[in-house]
Amino acid sequence: MHELSIACSIVEVVAANAKGRRVHRVTVEIGELSGVVADSVAFWFPEAAKGTAAAQANLEIREIAALARCERCGAEFPTPSLLTICSCGSFRFKRLKGEELNVKSIELEEVS
Amino acid sequence: MCANCGCQGDKTTMLDLQTGATTTIGLRHASDHDNDHHHHGHQHHHHHNSHADAGHDHTHEHGPTVNIVDVEARILAKNDGLAAKNRAWFAGREILALNLISSPGAGKTTLLEGTIRDLAGELPIYVIEGDQATAHDGERIRNAGAAAVQVNTGTGCHLDAEMVSRALSALKPSLGATVLIENVGNLVCPALFDLGERAKAVIFPVTDGEDKPVKYPHIFRAAGIVLISKIDLLPHVDFDIADAVANIKQVNAEAPILQVSARSGEGMRDWYDWLRAERAAARQAAFT
Numbered sequence: 412m413h414e415l416s417i418a419c420s421i422v423e424v425v426a427a428n429a430k431g432r433r434v435h436r437v438t439v440e441i442g443e444l445s446g447v448v449a450d451s452v453a454f455w456f457p458e459a460a461k462g463t464a465a466a467q468a469n470l471e472i473r474e475i476a477a478l479a480r481c482e483r484c485g486a487e488f489p490t491p492s493l494l495t496i497c498s499c500g501s502f503r504f505k506r507l508k509g510e511e512l513n514v515k516s517i518e519l520e521e522v523s
Numbered sequence: 524m525c526a527n528c529g530c531q532g533d534k535t536t537m538l539d540l541q542t543g544a545t546t547t548i549g550l551r552h553a554s555d556h557d558n559d560h561h562h563h564g565h566q567h568h569h570h571h572n573s574h575a576d577a578g579h580d581h582t583h584e585h586g587p588t589v590n591i592v593d594v595e596a597r598i599l600a601k602n603d604g605l606a607a608k609n610r611a612w613f614a615g616r617e618i619l620a621l622n623l624i625s626s627p628g629a630g631k632t633t634l635l636e637g638t639i640r641d642l643a644g645e646l647p648i649y650v651i652e653g654d655q656a657t658a659h660d661g662e663r664i665r666n667a668g669a670a671a672v673q674v675n676t677g678t679g680c681h682l683d684a685e686m687v688s689r690a691l692s693a694l695k696p697s698l699g700a701t702v703l704i705e706n707v708g709n710l711v712c713p714a715l716f717d718l719g720e721r722a723k724a725v726i727f728p729v730t731d732g733e734d735k736p737v738k739y740p741h742i743f744r745a746a747g748i749v750l751i752s753k754i755d756l757l758p759h760v761d762f763d764i765a766d767a768v769a770n771i772k773q774v775n776a777e778a779p780i781l782q783v784s785a786r787s788g789e790g791m792r793d794w795y796d797w798l799r800a801e802r803a804a805a806r807q808a809a810f811t
Binding site for chain 2 (some may be wrong): 413416417421423424425428429435439446449478492493495502512513514515516517518519520522
């Protein structure tokens with residue numbers, strides 16, 4: 412449900428950076444464990460962008476696979492769910508990737 | 524134009540239960556759009572002037588018609604910034620702030636009513652009530668004896684840091700008070716939105732399935748404490764406490780787990796002891 416809010420927040424960040432220029436493309440990163448559903452953000456984005464500099468923009472979503480490093484055996488392993496633990500049985504690990512929720516870049520029209 | 528955008532548009536209202544004053548909050552989004560349009564002319568002008576402006580925006584050329592701005596910003600940066608302000612506001616006033624989260628109907632308001640009545644005279648408690656609609660819960664809190672502000676989020680599924688900031692300016696909690704923020708009943712969205720609280724308290728009733736913690740791991744992982752509520756109903760429901768505790772521990776090994784019934788009073792003393800300890804820690808934190 413909160414993906415609509417996330418789409419609105421993306422539009423706010425984009426508008427602040429576009430400074431009135433028209434935006435062609437918005438690239439965002441959404442981690443696998445961020446708690447945000449990428450498809451749902453894509454669904455809401457055009458609605459949130461209506462009437463803003465991003466109204467015509469394409470949204471490119473880079474989904475980041477989650478990865479952790481075990482503090483016991485040192486192995487790096489994928490963590491597709493918050494419940495995943497290391498195959499060595501350890502619950503102690505550091506999450507390296509997968510919690511991203513970022514606006515990476517925006518592509519603007521050139522005003523000449 | 525933000526009527527398009529149901530999230531934090533112009534549909535959020537706030538009722539001060541002390542004065543009866545209703546305020547509309549959440550217009551910032553619309554004003555952001557307005558600013559965009561104001562900027563339009565300016566930016567046009569800059570671009571005519573020099574390439575230095577383009578450099579200022581960290582842009583690099585990609586052909587004749589496109590330029591890319593590296594933004595590298597957290598999507599929730601604005602909420603996180605406002606939450607940090609709330610947190611500093613609480614710290615400066617030695618206030619303990621907690622964010623109470625559960626599915627709808629878990630007994631958050633009943634827990635608050637019992638807490639307010641039992642700790643009257645010991646802990647000054649102020650409440651921010653979040654619901655999509657109605658002031659029913661705010662009125663219950665007022666009747667229990669605490670000052671309350673009701674935030675109605677309209678279609679919104681969670682409170683955010685700005686709503687809390689606005690509610691605080693109406694609520695005006697006293698120095699050293701405890702502010703309990705009852706979030707919109709929802710186990711999904713509130714996990715993402717920091718309000719500036721010291722801890723999230725997740726209320727998990729025995730009328731839910733034991734597997735809620737593993738079905739909604741984000742919110743249980745973020746919890747500073749889990750209260751298994753409505754334990755007076757245990758004889759009437761198929762709820763295995765040991766299973767539930769194991770499921771909580773699977774996603775959150777650190778959070779204390781209490782078993783309470785606001786109705787019978789069972790276990791409430793543990794909750795109050797935890798509140799007292801957190802309050803003492805919050806007051807101490809103001810000086811460190």
